[in-house]
Amino acid sequence: MASNFGSLIQSVGASWMMASLTASPQMIALVQASTSLPIMLLSLWAGAVADSLDRRKVMLMAQGFMLVVSVILSLGAWYGMLTPWLLLLFTFLIGCGTALNGPAWQASVGEMVPRSALPSAVALNSMGFNIARSIGPAIGGMIVAAAGSAAAFLTNAASYVGLIVVLTRWRRVAPPRLLPRERIGDAMVAGVRYAAMSPSILVVLGRASLFGLAASAVPAMMPLVARDIIVGGPLTYGLLLGGFGIGAVGGALMSGRLRSRVSVEMVVRLATIALAIGEAGTATSRLLPLTVIALTVAGAGWVLALSTFNVSVQMASPRWVVARALSLYQMATFGGMAIGSWICGLIADHHGPVIALYVATAVQICGLVPGLRWPFAKVSAINLDPQDHWREPDTDVPVEPRSGPIVITIEHRVPPANIMPFLAAMGERRRIRRRDGARGWSLLRDLGDSELWIERYHVPTWLEYVRHNQRRTHADTANTETLTALRSAVPVVHRMIERQTGSLPATRALDPHEMAEPMTDPTRSS
Numbered sequence: 111m112a113s114n115f116g117s118l119i120q121s122v123g124a125s126w127m128m129a130s131l132t133a134s135p136q137m138i139a140l141v142q143a144s145t146s147l148p149i150m151l152l153s154l155w156a157g158a159v160a161d162s163l164d165r166r167k168v169m170l171m172a173q174g175f176m177l178v179v180s181v182i183l184s185l186g187a188w189y190g191m192l193t194p195w196l197l198l199l200f201t202f203l204i205g206c207g208t209a210l211n212g213p214a215w216q217a218s219v220g221e222m223v224p225r226s227a228l229p230s231a232v233a234l235n236s237m238g239f240n241i242a243r244s245i246g247p248a249i250g251g252m253i254v255a256a257a258g259s260a261a262a263f264l265t266n267a268a269s270y271v272g273l274i275v276v277l278t279r280w281r282r283v284a285p286p287r288l289l290p291r292e293r294i295g296d297a298m299v300a301g302v303r304y305a306a307m308s309p310s311i312l313v314v315l316g317r318a319s320l321f322g323l324a325a326s327a328v329p330a331m332m333p334l335v336a337r338d339i340i341v342g343g344p345l346t347y348g349l350l351l352g353g354f355g356i357g358a359v360g361g362a363l364m365s366g367r368l369r370s371r372v373s374v375e376m377v378v379r380l381a382t383i384a385l386a387i388g389e390a391g392t393a394t395s396r397l398l399p400l401t402v403i404a405l406t407v408a409g410a411g412w413v414l415a416l417s418t419f420n421v422s423v424q425m426a427s428p429r430w431v432v433a434r435a436l437s438l439y440q441m442a443t444f445g446g447m448a449i450g451s452w453i454c455g456l457i458a459d460h461h462g463p464v465i466a467l468y469v470a471t472a473v474q475i476c477g478l479v480p481g482l483r484w485p486f487a488k489v490s491a492i493n494l495d496p497q498d499h500w501r502e503p504d505t506d507v508p509v510e511p512r513s514g515p516i517v518i519t520i521e522h523r524v525p526p527a528n529i530m531p532f533l534a535a536m537g538e539r540r541r542i543r544r545r546d547g548a549r550g551w552s553l554l555r556d557l558g559d560s561e562l563w564i565e566r567y568h569v570p571t572w573l574e575y576v577r578h579n580q581r582r583t584h585a586d587t588a589n590t591e592t593l594t595a596l597r598s599a600v601p602v603v604h605r606m607i608e609r610q611t612g613s614l615p616a617t618r619a620l621d622p623h624e625m626a627e628p629m630t631d632p633t634r635s636s
Contacts, residue, residue: 113173114242115249116269117208120180121145122250122351123262124201125333126344127187130259131194135463139330139455143448144198146326148205150445153213158297161216166219166282169218170274172211177270179203184263212567214441217433220424221282229421230366236417237362245355249548253350289577290511300547301434307545310426311545315442317378318419320477322446323453325385325415327470328354328408330451334463340398353402357388357409364410365417377418379478384411386474406600419443422486428494428583465618466513480607493584500579503605513607514571518548521602522563528596535592536565542589543567546581547574561598568608575605 128141160168183200185190192200216235223231232305253262292300305311333352336347361381368377388408395401419439427435450470457466536553543551548567556562569575 111238111242112129113269113273113325113573114239115246116266117334118182118242118246118251118351118355119250119262119269120204120266122246122344122348123187123254123259123266123553124197125181126251126254126347127259128197128335129333130193131192131197135334135458136159136452137198139451139458140198140332141201142326142332143332143451143455144202144452145205145208146444146448148202148389149209149212149342149425150441150448152206152209153177153437153440153444154298154301154434155294155437156210156331157213157217157301157434159210160217160433160437161301162294162297163289164282164432165214165218165221166277166280168214169211170277172214173270173274175210175275176204176207177267177274179207180263180267180270184260184267186262187258187263196436196550209440213433213437214421216424218282220429220432225425229369232421232424233362233417235363236365236413237359239358241291241359242355245352248345248348248352250351251343251345254344254348264597279563283296289573289580292577297434301431301438303547304427304431304545305435305438307541308426310489311423311438313484313486314422314426315438317480317486318416318439318475319442319446320480321382321415321419321474322443323450324389324470324474324477325412326447326450327389327454327467328385328405328412330454331392331458331463331467332405332456335392335401335467338463339396340401342398343438346398349402350405352407354409354412357406357411358413359409360406361410361413365414368414368467369418374418374422374488375481378415378486380420381411381414382474382477384408385415386411386471389467389471389474393471395465396469416443418486425492426487426494428496428581430496430581495584496580497582497584497587500582502576505605507607509572509607511573511576512571515568515608516570516572517568517606517608518566518575519606521604522565522593522597523561523599523601524563524596525561525598532563532593532596535589535596536563538589539565539593542582543578547578572607 125138125141128138132138156168179200183192183204186196186200209486219231219235220228250265253265305315330470333347336342336344337351340346340350361384365377368380371378385408388404388406388411391404391407392401395404420436423435423439424432454466454470457469522532533553539552540551547569549569551565551567554564554566556564569578
């Protein structure tokens with residue numbers, strides 16, 4: 111929370127310095143966009159890093175980088191060397207540090223509390239940030255008014271020190287690593303694939319990006335609201351941000367009670383309506399107290415929606431991919447915010463901040479429509495812990511982790527009366543297989559044996575085959591049980607390695623029959 115104070119003080123200093131360096135509403139709005147854009151560009155990479163490396167070390171690296179950038183920024187402001195574009199560059203670099211830190215920080219929450227406490231923990235995490243948001247901007251406004259933006263930047267630099275000390279002393283208990291780390295590129299692909307094949311996560315990503323597109327108007331236009339609509343200074347700007355932060359704290363306090371009484375979809379609808387009311391009220395009001403009240407309502411909607419999106423993604427993701435799923439959520443949300451900030455700046459350039467806020471209000475209300483077609487799924491009861499039933503099989507043909515490609519075929523015997531429910535269950539099996547890393551999945555029916563169906567897919571290496579099977583969760587058990595009930599016999603599994611004709615593996619010479627014989631294991635595991 112202390113570090114969040116520094117970040118918000120820095121944000122006030124940067125926004126107000128840009129307002130003093132240029133009169134362009136577009137450039138002022140780009141301060142918000144320059145902080146959000148790196149999160150959109152780098153979050154997936156940062157999520158893969160957080161899932162692959164020690165999250166504590168990742169956070170230490172990010173905090174140290176932001177400390178150095180903040181010190182340089184404060185020196186540049188102190189000596190009057192900053193231009194509008196140079197200021198945007200520094201805020202962009204701080205955004206890069208935030209992008210690296212975010213997935214590791216968010217994913218670490220799930221390591222500290224049991225799954226049942228995760229929604230409350232995320233809400234408390236958001237509340238800690240928004241307690242700082244409620245007071246930090248006002249303090250930032252006073253610091254800027256009294257000592258200039260350079261002092262605000264230096265305050266932010268100092269705020270990183272305490273968090274770095276805490277992270278240095280934290281002894282994270284990491285789960286044992288049973289397999290080698292994925293390469294970062296492969297981990298990124300696996301994260302995208304998992305999200306793409308998870309309908310509940312896709313709904314969150316789409317709805318979050320639309321929400322961010324419209325919600326961005328509040329922080330992007332707030333300096334202009336303070337300067338042009340309320341006709342105030344940096345202290346007024348800090349008070350407006352403080353009102354927004356107080357509302358956010360209230361939203362965090364209400365979130366647990368709301369979730370216990372209404373559905374996740376209803377929580378998001380209420381949050382969207384609150385933010386729309388706040389945006390419209392901010393555009394309409396010309397009095398500071400009324401604008402602060404409108405921003406308080408907007409702040410409550412803001413944190414209610416974002417914390418709900420965060421919880422939904424964490425609940426819908428197993429631990430092996432949670433940081434990457436959260437990074438995709440951040441990309442969707444902050445990508446929408448970056449684009450929305452830029453669009454709001456363009457509208458404000460030509461028509462003023464009031465029209466920009468009204469347009470954002472209209473877009474926010476339109477964001478309720480997708481919920482009628484794609485509502486949020488209830489994922490709190492889903493058990494995404496690994497099944498831990500599967501064991502790596504012995505093979506007659508020696509294989510190494512890098513051996514491959516590996517081709518898997520599974521023979522299912524299905525009575526004619528069960529064909530339609532079998533096909534429906536295999537549709538879900540296809541999604542699960544592809545989500546966990548299978549490629550080229552297909553289902554074949556034997557023309558000479560009407561009860562014989564063959565499931566086929568491949569993976570690049572034996573190691574990827576092991577990963578694929580160890581990613582199966584308890585939530586997938588229902589599909590396995592359905593298929594077991596529909597089959598008339600135990601499935602026969604063939605695990606085969608592709609070999610080119612006329613060539614031998616480089617490691618050793620194999621007998622000709624080894625190159626053709628499949629590794630067959632008539633068991634249920636696949």
